[in-house]
Amino acid sequence: MDTEGPEVTGERLPLRRSLLVRLLVASITIAVCSVAATAWLAARTTTSAIQQEQGQVLADDAQIYDTLIGYAAGHTDWSGVTPTLKRLTGRTGRHITLTTQDRRPIAASGTATTLPTRASALIDPLRADPALLPGVKADGIDPRAVGPYRLPGAERKELRFQVLKLQSCMRGAGFPAGVTEEPSGRPSLVLSGDNSTQRKAGEVCGLYVLDDPTTTEKRALDRLNTLVAGCLKRQNMGPAVVDLSFTPVGKGGEAVQRCVDTARREQLAPYVAQPALLFVATPAGTPAAAGFDLSSANTVRVAGIAALVLVLTVAVTVMVGIRLVRPLRALTDAARRPAQHHLRVPVTTNDEIGHLAAAFNDLAERRERVEVQRRAMVSDVAHELRTPLSTIRSWLEAAQDGLAASDEAFVASLLEEALLLQHIVDDLQHLAQADAGRFRLHPEPVRLRELLDQVTAAHRGRVETADVTLITRTEGDPTLTADPVRLRQTIGNLLSNAIRHTPPGGAVTLRCRRAGDQVLIEVADTGTGIAADDLPRVFDRFWRADKSRSRQTGGSGLGLAIVRQLTEAHGGTVSVTSTPNTETVFTLRLPLSSD
Structure with missing residues (x-):
């Protein structure tokens, strides 16, 4: 036993170290992957932050653009736009400058700065950008540019009286409706439901009366139709009539619609401010852009967290590895003990190692049972062979000493014992062949x-x-x-x-x-x-x-x-x-x- 102890210990250490090394490599790999995933997540978070910042910049730019387009649509010049620019600067933190198309200053929200090489947008209510103004139609004319279609107070009051009367009728008929007011001052009803419901509601209360233009709108429409007719005539096309929806009645096509759009711009041009270039910049004078800067303190913090994750992973892996190795060492010791000891190992867990320990104990039990059977079989074989051999030997010794006569009965007795011995040997041979699979x-x-x-x-x-x-x-x-x-x-x-x-x-x-x-x-x-x-x-x-x-x-x-x-x-x-x-x-x- 003294010579086996060190040998077993010496052979056990490489296995233990090998398992620990593999666990450490696995844990470090996992930690590195975790750190990489953390870095990837940080990058994605940074990207998301940048995108959010860019989205905020776009939202601010859209607000600036919408406010200035609305101002240009309601004023004939830019003389009073400076307070509006200052309010926008205070809200967005951007420096805003307006110039003519040849870059002559019109107004600015603060002290004059060097203009960027490229303008942010063109402020023209008659050619607005639908991407920045979702309410603008394909013609590019801002709905707030109403010009001669703006209703005076008397007409607004009369129309509102009719709308409220129709709204009461609609409610009585079971068709709830809301009231809105268009930029020109014309009130209108807003109906819910599908087209058939709206059509039925219109038939019940006579909503068609709202389609009739007022005196102001008739004059503006007559002027618009004159301009449209001149445009169509120049293109050798027949006349077309335009209603309050600014679409040709009974005649369509791209050419006619282009004439309608051109005529509207010509009609509205005297009522809106001249086109202006918009420059939006940071207070330092550079074009407004999103940015994200990871400070050195944040960098150190991220690196420290990554190192802490790595240290914790290695520490936990070492602890888990030791706990895994301990039952394996017990299994190794039990397996290396002499076969006759048939040691058992305690089953303390219900995981793979616990199952392995249970299987080892079952194997040891079956091995012990086989050993007992083997010993019993050897004893039985010896007993079975000893009986006929002892009988044969005793008869032969008696014959040699002259105590038994070698007659026919003597030979028959020896033959009977020899046949019994042969029968036992044959049976053992049959079983050996069966065990070896050679039956x-x-x-x-x-x-x-x-x-x-x-x-x-x-x-x-x-x-x-x-x-x-x-x-x-x-x-x-x-x-x-x-x-x-x-x-x-x-x-x-x-x-x-x-x-x-x-x-x-x-x-x-x-x-x-x-x-x-x-x-x-x-x-x-x-x-x-x-x-x-x-x-x-x-x-x-x-x-x-x-x-x-x-x-x-x-x-x-x-x-x-x-x-x-x-x-x-x-x-x-x-x-x-x-x-x-x-x-x-x-x-x-x-x-x-x-x-």
Whole structure:
């Protein structure tokens, strides 16, 4: 034991270190991946922050653009725009400058600065950018540029009275409606529901009265239609009439619509401010742009967190590795102990290592059981061989000393003991062949009725000597593919065993019948039977029901073991049931051959 301790310890360390190294490598890899994922997440977060900042810049630019377009649509010049620019600067933090298209200053929100090389946008309510102003139609004319269509107070009051009256009618008819006011001052009803609902509501309350233009709108529409007619005439096209929706009535096409848009711009031009270039910059004078700067303190903080994650990962991995290695070391120690110790290891977890420890304990238990069986088998073999050899030796020594006459009875006795010894050796050889998988079968079609008759005839003499009744019953004429010699040996062993354990006057029954895709061969006797505790050991080698191991009540103890081996070699099974002092039945189940 002193020489094995250091050796075991010396061989155990590399395994332990190897496992720890692999765990460390795995954990470091995971940590690196985690750090990389954290960096990726930080980059994505930064990108998201930049995108949000850019979105805010775009929103501010859109607000500036919308406010200035609205101002230009409601004023004929830029003379009073400076307060508006200052309010926008205070709200967005941008420096705003307006110039003419040839870059002459118009107004600014603060002290003059160097203008960027490129303007942010062109402020023209008659050619607005639909991308920055979602309410603008494809013609690019801001809806707030109403010009001559702006209603005076009297007309607004009259229209509002009509709208409120219609709204009351709509509510009474079960069609709720809201009231809005267009940039020109014209009030209108807002109906919910689909087109059919709106059409029905219009028929009930007569909403069509709102479609009639006022006096102011008629004058503006007459001027617009004159301009449209002139445009169409220049293109050799017929006249078209435009209503308050600024679409041609009864005549369409891109050319007509272009004339309508051109005429509207010409009509509205005197009522809006001249086009101006918009410059938006930061207070320092550079163009407004989103930015994100990771300070050195934040950089150090991120690096520190990453290092902390790495250290914690390594520490946790070392702890987990030690906990994993400890039961493995116990398993290694138990496995390296001498085979006769059959050590067990404690099962403390329900994970893979716990399952491994349980499997090791099960293996040790089966190994111990096999060792016990091996020792018992060696003892049984020695006992079985010693008896005939001792008899032969004693007779020979007596003959050598002149105490026994070498006559016919002497030779017959020695021959009987030699045959018994040969029988034991043959049985051991059969079992050895079966264990080694070298049990050779020569299968052929076998009629069981004929085979059972042959077995019965071979045991007729023993049955008569034992004063036992032998009954054979076969249902039908089943046929299977089997080795007839081995099958006769199997049934013969069972029949011999039954005759041996049946007292005089008893009966042994040999039955055969078909059961589905199997054939059942049963050997029943009315002998002493087998105790329930002994049934699991019936087919063990050298086991006998008679613990005295008497030759008169038991054979070599290998017959039933050979029966099981031969049956399994044919792809079948053998079982036994017993009622002590009443009946014992051995059943062979063999697969049927094709008829």
